[in-house]
Amino acid sequence: MTGAAVYLLLGLSLLVATVLPLATQRIALSPPMVLVGVGMLFGLLPMADEVSLDPRDHRDLVVHVTEFTVLVALMGVGLAIDRHLHLRSWRSIRTWSPVWRLLLVTMPLTIGAMTLIGWWVAGLAPAIALLLGAVLAPTDPVLASDVQVGEPITEDVAEAEEDDGVEEDDDIRFALTAEAGLNDGLAFPFVHLALLLLAGGFTALDAGAWIGWYVLGKIAAGVAVGLVVGWLLGRQAFHTRVETLRLADAGEPLLALAALLASYGAAELVGGYGFLAVFVCAMRLRASDRGHSYQRAMHGVVDRLERLMTLLVLLVLGMAMTQGLLSDLDWRGVLLALALLLVVRPLTGYAAVRLFCRDEREEGGLDRGEMAAVAFFGVRGVGSLFYLAYAGAHEHLPDEPWLWSTVAFTVIASVLLHGVTATPAMARIDARRGRSTSVG
Template sequence: MTGGAVYLILGLSLLLATVLPHVTRRVPLSPPIVLVGVGLAIGLLPLSDDVSLQPEDNRELITHVTEFTVLVSLMGVGLAIDRILELRSWGSWRTWSPVWRMLLVAMPLTILGVALLGWWVAGLAPAVALLLGAVLAPTDPVLASDVQVGEPLTEDVAAAEAEDGEDEDDDIRFALTAEAGLNDGLAFPFVHLALLLLAGGFGLAEAGTWLGWYVVGKIALGLAVGLAAGWLLGRQAFHARNDDLRLADAGEPLLAVAALLASYGAAELVGGYGFLAVFACAIQLRASDRNHSYHRAMHGVVERLERLMTLLILLVLGMAMTRGLLEHLDWRGVLVALALVLVVRPLAGYVALAVLARDEREEGGLDRGEIAAVAFFGVRGVGSLYYLGYAVTHEHVPDEPWLWSTVAFTVIVSVLLHGVTATPAMARLDARRKGSAAAG
C-alpha cells in the first residue's frame, strides 16, 4: 500500500469519525461498530507483509497508545461530571452511592468471576486467571460514551435543558461515567497482584507489601497528586491576579491537555496511580468555577483528541482481526467473553446496587430498571487492552497469545452488543423518567 493510499484511507476514516456521531445519534448503531467494520474492510486490502499487527510484536506501542487514549478520556469524563462531591459532607458522599457500590462490590466480584472462569473453564494458572479478571473488569471510559454524561453544564445550559425536559446528569449516566473514571485506576492493584504472583515467591511479606503499597499507598498518592494539581491549575486558570495568566478568561482550552499530562506525570514520578490522578485533577479543576463556560471549551478539545485516538485504535483493531489477532481464540475464550458480558458483570452490578439499595426517590438512588441498566452497560474496551499490554511488558505471562485473542474478542463483543442496545435502552429510560416527572 502506497503512502498516498494510507493518507487517503486515514482522511476518509477521520471524515467518517466526524460524521458518525451525528448520523447514528438516533439509531441503534454506535460509531465504534462502524469504525471496527471499516478496519475490517481495510484489513482485507493488500497490505504490506512487512507490517506486523500481532500484539506480541507491538507490546510497547500498544501500551503507550492505549495509555494516552485512556488518559484523554479520563480528563474528559472528569470535566463532564456535574455532581458535586464535598469531601466533608456525608450527604454528598451518599449521592455518589451507585459509584461506590460499583467500585467496591461489583468490580471485585467481576474480577473474581472472570478469574474463576479463567481457572476452571480455560485451565489457566491462578495468577494468569487473576490477571485476566483484572484486565477485563473495568468499565471503559473510552468506548462508553453512549451511556455517559455529555458536556459540562453551566447554569444557563442547565436551565435550558430543564425547560426542554432533558437531563444529561441522570443517575444512570452519572454512575457509569464516574465508575469508568475511577475503576481504571482501581483495577491496577489486582494487575500488580497477578504480576507479583507470576514473579513467584509470594508470601506473607509480599501480601503486606501489596496491601499497604499497591492498594493503599499508590491509590492515596494518585488521588492526592490529582487533587493538588487540579486545585493549583484551577486557581491559576480562574483566579490568577495577573490577567494574562487567567486562561479561563483568555479561553485557551489546551490547559486540559497540559493538566492531564502534568498530573499523570507527577503521580507516576512519586509512585501513585496516574489514571486516578488525572480523573481527580479533572474533578478538582471542574470544581474551581463550576459554572464557567471554559469547562465546555476544555472538554471540547479533549473530546476531539479522544475521538481521534479512538479512531486510530478501532481501525487498527479491525485490521488486526483480519490479520491473525483472533487466531488463538477458541471455545474457552468465547465462553469467557460471553459469560462476562452477559452474566458476570450484569449479575455483579445488580447485586452491588440492589442489596440494601438507596431510596430511588433520593439523589443517587436507582429503581429496578435503572439498576439493571447500570449493571448491564459495563463496556469493555481500550482500558483492557492497556492493562494487558502493561502486564506483558513487565513480566513474562504464560498463554499470552490466547489472552490477546480473548481480550480483543471480548472488546468486540462489548462494542457490538452495547453499541446496538445503548441508544434504544437509554431512550426508553429517558422517556420513562420524563413521564414520571410530568406525572409528579
C-alpha cells in the same frame, strides 16, 4: 503500504468518524461498531499485509497509544461530571452511592468470578486467571459514550438545557461515567498482584507489601497528586489576581491537556496511579468554577482528541482482527467473554446497586429498571487492551497469543452487544422518566 495510501485511508476514516455520531443518533448502531467494521475492511486490502499488526511485535507502541487514549478519556469524563463531591459532607458522599457500590462490590466480585471461571473451567494457571480477571474487570471511559454524561453543564447553557427538557443529572449515566473514570485506576493493584505471582516467590510478607503499597499507598498518592494539581491549575485558571494569566478569561482550552500531562507525570514520578490522578485532577479542576463556560471549552478540546485516538485504536483493532488477532481464540475465550458480559457483570452489578439501596426519589437512588441498566452496561474497551499490553511489557506471559485473542474478542463482543442495545434502552428509560416527571 505507501504514504499516499495511508493518508487516503486516514482521511476517509476521519470523515467517517466525524459523520458517525450524527448519523447513528437514532439507530441501534454505535460509532465504535462502524469504526471496527471499517478497520476490518481496511485489513482485507492487499496493502495491509505489508505491516505486522501483532501486538507482541509493537509492545511499547501499543502500551503508549492505549495508555494515552485512556488518559484523554479520563480527563474528558472528569470534566463532564456535574455532580458535586464534598468529602466532608456525608450527604454529598451518599449521592455517589451507586458509584461506590460498583467500585467496592462489583469490581472485586467480577475479578474474583472471572479468576475462578478462568481457573476451574478454562484450566488457566491461577496467576494468568487472575491477570485476565483484572484486565477485563474495569469498564471503559473510551467506548461508552452512549451511556455516559455529555458535555459539562455551565451557567450559559443550563437554562437552555432545562427548557429543552434535558436531564441535567442522570443517575444512570452519572453512575456509569464515574465508575469508568475511577475503576481504570483501581484495577492496577490486581494487575500488579498477578505480575507478582507470575514472577514467583510470593510470600506472606509480599502480601502485606502488596496491600500496603500497591493497594493503599499508590491509590493515596494518585488521589493526592490529582487533588493538588487540579487545585493549583484551577486557582491559576479561574482565580489568579493577575488577569493576563487567567486562562479562563482568555479562553485558552489547552489547559486541559496540560493538566492531564502534569497530573499523570507527577503521579507516576511519586509512584502513584496516574489514571486516578488524571480523573481526580479533572474533577478538581471542574470544581474550581463549575458554571464558567471555559469548562465546556476545555472539554471540547479533550473530546476531539479522544475521538481521534479512539478512531486510531478501533481502526487498528479492526485491521488486526482480519490479520490473525483472533486466530488463537478457542471455546475457553468465548466462554469467558460471554460469561463476563451476560452473567458476571449483570449479576454483580445488580447485586451491588440493589442491596441496601437509596430511595429512588433521592439523588443517587435508582429504580429497578435503572439498576438493571447500570448493571448491564459495563462496557469493556481500550483499558483492557492497555492492561494486557502493560502486563506483557513487564513479565513473560504464558499463552500470551491466547490472552490477546480472548481480550480482543471480549472488547469486540462488548462493542457489538452494548452498541446495539444502548440507544434503544436509554431512549426507553429517558421516555419513561419523562412520563414520570410529567405525571408528577
